[in-house]
Amino acid sequence: MSRQRLNIGLFGFGVVGQGLYDVLQKSPAQDVKIIKICVRRKINRSLPDNMFCYNPDEILENEDINTIVELIDNADDAYHIVKKALQYGKNVVSANKKMLAENLSELVKLAKEMNVSLLYEASACGSIPVIRNLEEYYDNDLLLSVTGILNGSSNYILSKIFDHNQNYQEALLEAQKLGFAESDPTFDVDGFDSLYKLIILTMHSFGVIVKPDEVLNYGISNISEFDINYAREKGYKIKLVGQVERLQNKKITLFVLPRFVTKDKYIYSVEDEFNGVVIKGLAYDKQFMFGKGAGGHPTGSAVLSDITALGHFYRYEYKKATYFGGFQYFKEGAIEVYLRYRNPDVLQNFEFSSVSEEYHGPEYHYKIGFMPLDKLIAIKEKLRTLDIFLAATGKTLNY
Known part of the structure; x- marks a missing residue:
């Protein structure tokens, strides 16, 4: 089965971001690598400083990064990051339910136009895979x-x-x-x-x-x-x-x-x-x-599930809207x-x-x-x- 290599730009390194990093280290997932992590300010962390950046464009404009994982708590900032990432033709995984609920129609349309995936299993019920089911x-x-x-x-x-x-x-x-x-x-x-x-x-x-x-x-x-x-x-x-x-x-x-x-x-x-x-x-x-x-770990596992699915070129088909509208x-x-x-x-x-x-x-x-x-x-x-x-x-x- 064909897979794509995912070079990830991660936004946010709070509870969920660190949870994702932890489960990624324990996961057998192949061809997945976090290239850079964008945070708002510099604080003491266990990872080396060169893993972090403070300007979103450093990740969004990086052509080597093909996947954005958005795990921040500010819905307005998340919206601008996700929209810009989709416009750049990058896959996106998000856990921000407020941002998604307020902008779902626009972002779904944009993902289809750019022929990329927008996945957000972790936005609904943490570790429960309800969206994909x-x-x-x-x-x-x-x-x-x-x-x-x-x-x-x-x-x-x-x-x-x-x-x-x-x-x-x-x-x-x-x-x-x-x-x-x-x-x-x-x-x-x-x-x-x-x-x-x-x-x-x-x-x-x-x-x-x-x-x-x-x-x-x-x-x-x-x-x-x-x-x-x-x-x-x-x-x-x-x-x-x-x-x-x-x-x-x-x-x-x-x-x-x-x-x-x-x-x-x-x-x-x-x-x-x-x-x-x-x-x-x-x-x-x-x-x-x-x-x-x-x-952190339950939600991080849901984010990892989306990342793994992306590796197999998965995307939502929105079948209910398409076939049972x-x-x-x-x-x-x-x-x-x-x-x-x-x-x-x-x-x-x-x-x-x-x-x-x-x-x-x-x-x-x-x-x-x-x-x-x-x-x-x-x-x-x-x-x-x-x-x-x-x-x-x-x-x-x-x-």
Whole structure:
């Protein structure tokens, strides 16, 4: 089988970059060599100084480098690096889910025009090979939904809450001390990380590119002891879940919300920093993928998988968009939600089409019922400022 030699220019040498370097040293992968590493500033490193550079063009304009591996945390900088690399006719491997989700249409088109590969397995679920499976194994018209825990940081926090009886602040502090959550945890706990991953998975599931600002994402930062106790009394756990689901007439709906999860669901037992993805199909029912969703070595192994695939001239064919196109993002359906609030005045922000359960207490109140998804999307930025907690029950309604 023919292979191509990959001379790599690596951008970023943080946790994932060093993780990739480590797994490359342990891997039997042939014809792969890191030529140069671009970083923002000089710090003490175990590698010799001549391995590093500080000007991106030193790598991008190097004709001996045919593959760019982008592993930096700044989405804007990553976009300029990836775009320029593609324009230079270089293959690209990226793990930057925000950059990809916001620019997927442009970058996919550019990669096709330049006849190069753009791979990003590590952007979705760390070590879980979900993108390539959606591309290659589930490359038919039988897919019904992809549902999962896509963020390890929020899942770690919720695991500590429900399995170890910690409160939210205690669990968050522990996650930060262990490096699972940033000092500013908004990206993870408010569902943005899961949102960007879901955008990418939706493209490979149904061939539809959806803009992130058109999708509902709401996280766990407003969770209270009342919500936790409610879930426990019902025998539920709360998980932050991303879902894309096929509806009737080739419509799809997608959102990221905390969800009440029962013991009979696969994701109920996904704990700590692990991710879990359930793929449901018409003929094969449900299949479950599980693995570490974060960390240098797990994510580095996913990057290495893309590099190895590149060695065999692999590229995404975007089969769902090419062969099974025609799916439309549908925002006008309804989802059943639990809305916990203190001040009844907050209800003026919400429009229930039906209510199945209601409670009024001395401090907290809640309603459970169906809400139009488009109404929630319209106020999604405001949701995080309100004294409420919103969670999905798992039921959707297609109009």
